[in-house]
Amino acid sequence: MKVAQLLEQRRDGWRDLESLCLELERRGPRRMGAAAVSRFASLYRAACADLALADAYQLPPDTVGYLHALVGRAHNQLYRSQTFRFRDWSHEMFVELPRRMLSDRTLWLAFVIFWGAFGLSMWLGYASRPYAEQVIGEVTMASMEASYSAPLVGRDVDTNTAMTGFYVLNNAGIGLRCFAGGLLLGVGGLFITLSNAVQLGAVFGHMLTVPQRDNFLQFVTAHGPFELTAIVFASGAGMRLGFSLISTGGLERMASLRRAAVLAGPMVAAAVVLFCLAAVIEGFVSPSAAPYVLKAAVAVLTALLLAFYVVGLGLAARR
């Protein structure tokens, strides 16, 4: 058979496949009906066969190029990813992730580094004012002291709602940035965790020495556990990414990075959820005029919840 005849024979099928592809893209497979979908599949297989035999048929190069594009397009319509499934994700977040977190040495390293540096910096900030000045900067220090000068009397609901939005944007954004930065040079996560811990520790240490101490503690206690743990989760996940480039565990470097990304992803999701919860507490509970006992109770409760999530669910999933 001559190529001209062959092209004549096949052209209609290819055109049909092309228009079915367009329709699938526009309307999705559900609304197309079974007949159209099965016709699409058989046309796709026919196009695949034509492409496989293009060399034997001696099709012109232009036609071969067209077939490559057509088959590629149809391939992407035929093979689709499992889109978000709630059941899979809840299993991942409440069974798999706590189990992995409990035995994730990178996360525990991030935990130790963060709290170690935090404690050290807090002590230094408490003991020496020049240290705090150097780390925080005098301008920030003055503005912090000013903002906690009045005792908390509670804000109106409007301000609380607006501030919650701001905390989501700002804090969760910082968390995600911490995570992404972990990829830098493999040790970016280490650097970011340390710098966050030192900054925050110096602020805490310094604020304990000034007269505004009580107002400050009134404000930070309630949302502290969620927010600080969220930072540890995010930077731990980032460290995981970065370290995977250095310690590959026998894999190719890029394969090691890919494996780490799959493991770190859900951990960042947990961090973002924690940041959002912390933002709600920070927006509504922290600035309220409620007695300190209540805020401390919130802090203890949230800390217990976190411990239950990582240790409780983790141990349960292990069995």
Add this chain to the structure above:
Amino acid sequence: MVSAALLVEGPEQRLDLLQSPNPSALAALAAAANNGRMPKPPRQLDSRYEIATPENIAFSYVLAGPFRRLPAFAVDLLLRAGTMFLVFLVCTSFFAIGADGVGLSVILVTWFGLSWFYGGFFETVWNGQTPGKRLLGLRVLTVEGQPINALQAVLRNVLRDVDAMPIVGVGIPLYVLGLVVMAATERFQRLGDLACGTIVVVEKRRVLGGLVRVNDAEVIRFSQSLPIEFSPNRAMAHALSVYVARRKLFSAARRYEIASTLAGPLGQRLGLPADTNPDLLLCALYYRKFIADRPGVEAEAPSEIAEAAQT
């Protein structure tokens, strides 16, 4: 090629090669390793990426480099800014009814969502495409050519933050790191792509290019006069179709010059007179190979075939 030969040949030849490192010996050895077949053509330098499907065929995509992805990114950026503007307008109208807090909060949370999860959301829902990518015919796939999942879609967009470095002034990303990494990797992957194992490919519609119309009376007549038993082999058929597809771009003198490279020796072999027009000879061979042997066959629907092939 040579190193492969070293691996398959016996020790004597290796010794021989070491003792007499002259190029012809190397070439001979390489040819021997190929069992006398033509060496494979070197890998194409253009950005093609081959994928083997479950149907057991291989097809290739054109990979999208930074300059194809930039316009899509710009479209997405505009869309994000537009959405942000609309949300801003709607939410500021909340202020009129006194719900300032809700309005502001919605604006801020939308900003957060758009700046971190816009790409991830669309690439999950639209099978690897954002509005910008759809407009410009790009799609994100895994390196195996499969569709991406939600985790990959979200993660590659969150990690965009490192690719955007350095960020200068009031948060203007320069994307230098991403650009450098893309240039350094084989498949134009930025860091986010590397971590998620994804690639971006071009998925544009292509026009069905068919056969070229050569139903010139002179060509048809000439193709009859060619020896009936001669048939171009595969390589020559390929050369013919490439030549005929492009000959319209050249002037007559240039066609003559290009065609005579093949037509000269071929004419001698077929015993044609020396003054045969090389362009005519190649067109006639093309006509015979791809369109019709005899005018009778082709007469069934001559112009229709050729015309359809052109559209």
